[in-house]
Amino acid sequence: MQDLRKALSAHETLSIEVYKTMWLKVRIASEDLLAVAQTLKDEGFKAISTVSPTDFLEEDRMEMNYFFENYTTKRNCWLKCDIPRDIEACEIDSITPMFPGANWHEREAYSMFGVRFTGHPDLRPIIVSQDFYDKTPFRKDFDWDAHEANTVENIQQIVDAFKEEQEVNEEHLDASSSEMILNWGPTHPASGPIRLKVHCDGEDIISIDPDIGFVWRALEHLVTKKDFVGAIVAVERLCFMDNINSMVGYCQAVEEIADVEITEFAKWMRVLLGEVSRISSHAMGMGGFYNAMGLHTVGMWNMDIREYFLDFLESYSGARIATAAIEPGGVRYGLQMNMLDELQKALDKFDATKDDIKMIFINNPTMKVRAAKKGIITAKEVEAFALCGVVARSSGVKIDVRIDEPYAAYAQVKMDYVVQKEGSAKDRLSTLFGELEQSIDIIKQAKRHIEAEIENGNFNPTKDHMVKVPKKLPKGEAISRVEWSRGEVLMHLVTDEKAKSPYRLKMKAPSFNHTMMLNKMLQGETLSDIPLIFGSLYICQGDLDR
Amino acid sequence: METLFNIVVFPGMFYVLAWTVLLFWFFRKFMAALHKRVGPSFNGPAGSYQTLFDLSKLLTKESITPDGVNPYLFSMMPLLAVIIATLPTAFIPWTPDVYVIPTQYGVLALVVLIGIEPFLLFLTGFGSNNKYSFLGGIRILTQMISMETAFFLAALSPALLFGTMSLGEIVEQSSWLSFLILFPGFVLYFIALLGLLEQPPFNIPDAEQEIVYGFYTEYSGTNYFLLKLAEFAEFMAVFAGAATLFLGAYKGIFFDGYIFFFLKMLLIAMLMMTIRASTPRITMKQMLNFSWSYLVPLSLLNMAWVLMAKHFILGVGL
Structure with missing residues (x-):
């Protein structure tokens, strides 16, 4: 941290x-951005987590926030600068x-806030549909009601744009060649709501342009x-598969602004629930991996295990998927001991099945033939594209929030x-x-700890779960990071x-960064x-899409 | 009268339809057990009416012909596919008595009729005016060329061993010894069968996650039903071929009868489903590599083995 301070002293910093402890918060003038960024890069801050503009309507300024991360020293730098709002x-x-x-983060800032990035190689709108082009929906003065009053026209605009694109997208291709543009999604069996515009020559891929935003709900x-x-x-x-951890991230930011410390019991409950949620997500992720190769057995088996963990979530919160179980100030409900019995059932179920899954599917020879040499991401690319979570760790980069x-x-x-290494x-x-x-192991630790502390009388499971957080918060801002099932989620709350x-x-x-890699990874590969x-x-x- | 019975009931149209319904249901139930699911369970005993309902649903649904296709090609191919796929039943000795066309060239007829099928499916993909269908059509053609070589060579090994092309005679001459001699041929036939029937790990032509549904993509309603019927009729032809050529068809342990034929076919189906439940799909390039570098050379070696076994074990002069 001292090194970074020294390096930054060469530049003019406002504060x-x-x-x-992990972050250095630096405010600079917008003209110095490139020079400071270069210094940061030289200091080993090679990953940029995100670019987040905040629109201050009354102060008539747009505040840019850059979150740089150093994957080796785990120190991070939060860069702020103001630009005109006009x-x-x-x-x-x-x-x-x-x-x-x-x-893509700059493209997103461009689509949502109208910030123009000079020198950006490909500044097209992203996420938003055609009716939002040039309308900057996330600015505070955007009139959502007026926009939504014209729903029919808006939809017509999207349809027209799509038709126009379909008409011209193959015009520049050589008519005598076997090149074509394939729409891989959004209604493709394996795509989910994303469209990959695949430019291919027969079965060989020349380039891919992901078109995202089909489930944009403007959550932010x-x-x-x-x-x-609320x-x-x-x-x-954010994603229903792992909903607990995203709520943990948000609640931590709120608690930081409110200056509230939650109880030890609530902290352990957050670990416990978070890992259950991570299991429910990873189980589906493994299924998704094999589904992509036409084998649904893993998905089904994992779904079977996952149901038991959802049973626990249901016994705790009343809901299986969208639990809304984490609240600013702790966790929403107290714990009854019979809920832990449900959890024990789930743990037993996993232990009974894991050897079969490992033997048949993790060491599957056909899968290895297929996947051992495909989709390789180097540790360098992980840093350059700020990949995180499972993807980063598979390339041997040791990061885990x-x-x-x-x-x-x-x-x-x-x-x-x-x-992993490769x-x-x-x-x-x-x-x-x-x-x-690992998650199973953490759950066992957390369960043991909670049970022991309740036994000792240190935790009161029916009273300790919440502390009061005021309804009105003071002016402030906070960031909080959590290790979500797919990787780092960073919440910047103002x-x-x-x-x-x-x-x-x-x-x-994290998926935003990972999808950015698709074109790079798929060039020269085949449709399969x-x-x-x-x-x-x-x-x-x-x-x-968020 | 007997001809009419053969055409309409056994082993003709009704038999093929009943087989399709049963096999469809059996696939679902067997797969469900492997998946740790229940499978169809509401309609009828163990959900056995479900397939009937599905079929009637498909028959009554609108069959959509997309714009810009040749409607004759588009709608003719499913019909032709069913007819061609059903024809081999006439050449197979189902029981000692039911053997509709007892020709000298049974093996040849079987192999040729099974071999034509992918061409028709290619044409359905070709005629669909859809990029995914077309890719599926190209894929099925590529797969057919590489897999059928091995399939034919493996199917010819019993003919070589017994010195006859007549399926009836092959069955009559088959014994435990011949089964052992032909076992490598059976394994090769089974692997090639997976490729021919587009089953995992060779389900490349209708790889759902890659090219939607391959040549099926544009088909719906009755046409889709016909294509599915053709697929299951082809399952039957290929399974029956395996049972006849290698496993001694209707020959049983204590008595001979159709029930043994049926059990043998079911055994092959179960083997196929188990592989399907545990093996992911490979790519086109890997399939081509596997087929031409390993499967075809091994099939040729197998022919040499059969000839040697015929000479040295059975003691028949070449």
């Missing part, structure tokens, strides 16, 4: 402070040439319409990085399974004076590799 002058240098991982805008507790239902819809910047009770949990599709499957086993609802919430979700590589990246469209 510089240490934030939450749409004509809302311009800043693009850092994409320096940090390729910023590419939606939370600003709700109070701080916002959790929007946050958990649970260990690097422990939150909840993870500091007391015994765990290690689950890593970074191929097969390795990502192995990591997934390794993490499943509140106003006496706020009843968030002023701005930026949710950085699209589902395999796509499936192995463990992408969920929910957190891709």
Whole structure:
């Protein structure tokens, strides 16, 4: 951290402070951005987590936030600078040439806030549909009601744009060749709501252009319409497969602004619930990997195991999928001991099945023939594109927010990085399974700890789960990171004076970065590799579009 | 009268239809058990009416012909596919008595009729005016060329061993010894069968996750039903071929009868389903490599083995 301070002293900084021990919060003038970014890169901050503009309507400024991460030292840098809010002058240098991982994040800022990035190689709108082009929906003065009044016209606009594109998209191709444009999605059996525009020559892929945004729910805008507790239902819809951990991230940010410390019991409950949720997600992720190769058995077997874990979530919160179980101030409900019996059943179920799954599917020879050499991501690419979670660890990069910047009770949990070496599709499957086993282990630790502490009388399971968080929060901002099932989720929460609802919430979700890699990974491969590589990246469209 | 019975009931249309319904249901139930699911369970005993309902649903649904296709080609192919796929039943000795066309060239007829089928499916893909269908059509053609070589060579090994092309005679001459001699041929036949019937790991032509549904993509309603019927009739032809050529058809342990033929076919189906439940799909390139580098050379070796066994074990002069 001192090194970075020294390096940054060469530049003119408006303010510089240490934030939450792991972060250095630096405010600079927007002209210095490229120079400072270069210094950061030289200092080893090679990954950019996200780019998040905040629109301050009354102060007439647009605040840009850049979150740089150093994957080796685990120190991070939060860069802030102001640019004019006026749409004509809302311009800043693009850092994409320096940090390729910023590419889509800058496009997103451009589509949502109208920030123009000079020097960006490919500044097209992303996520938003054609009716939102040039309309900057996330600015505070955007009139949603007026926009939604013209639903029919808006839909017509999307339809027209699509038809026009279909008419011209093959015009530039050589008519005598075998080249064509394939729409892989959004109604393709294996795609989910994403469209890959595949430019291919017969079965060989020339290039891929992902078209995303089919499940864009504007969650980041939606939370600003709700109070701080109500916002959790929007946050958990980041992706239904692992909803607990995203709520944990949001609640931590709220608690930080409210300056509330939650109880030890609630911290352990967050670990317990979070790992159950991670298992339910990883189980589906493994199924998705094999489904992509036309084998549904794993998906079914894992679904069978997953049901038992959902039983536990149901006994705890009353809901199996969208639990809304984490709230600012702790966890929503107290714990009854018979709920832990449900959990024990699930753990037994997993232990009874895991050897079969490992033998038949993790060591499957046909799968190895297929996937051992496909979709390789090097450790360098992981840093350049700020990949995280399972994908990063499969390439041998040791990052895991649970260990690097422990939150909840993870500091007391015994765990290690689950890593593989090569970074191929097969390795990502192995990591997934390794993490499943790790999560089971963490659940066992947490369960033991909670049971012991209740026995000792240190935890009161029916009273300790919540502390009061005021309804109105002071002006402030906070970031919080959690290790979500797919990787790092970074929540950047900004509140106003006496706020009843968030002023701005930026949710950085991992699938966005992973999908950015698709074109790079699939060039020169064949059509058969699209589902395999796509499936192995463990992408969920929910957190891709938000 | 007997001809009419053969055409309409056994082993003709009704038999093929009943087989399709039963096998469809059996596949679902067997697969469900492997998947740790229940499978169809509401309609009828153990959900056995479900397939009937599905068939009647498909028959009554609108059959959509997309714009820009040749409607004759598009709708003719499913019908032709069913007829061609049903024809081999006439050449197979189902029981000692039911043997509709007892020709000298049974093996040849079987092999040729099974071999034509992929061409028809290719034409359905070709005639669908859809990129995914076309890719599926190309894939099935590629797969057919590489898999059928091995399939034919393996199917010819019993003919070589017994010195006759007549299926009836092959069955009559078959014994436990001949089964052992022909076992490598049976394994090769079975692997090639997986490729021919587009079963995992060779389900490349209708790889759902890659090219939607291959040549099936544009088909719906009755046409889709006919294509499915053709697929299951072909299952029957190929399974029956395996049972006849290698496993001694209707020959049983204590008595001979159709029931043994049926059990043998079911055994092959179960083997196929188990592989399907545990093996992911390979790619086109890997399939081509496997077929031409391993399967075809091994089939040729197998022919040499059969000839040697015929000479040295059975003691028949060449």
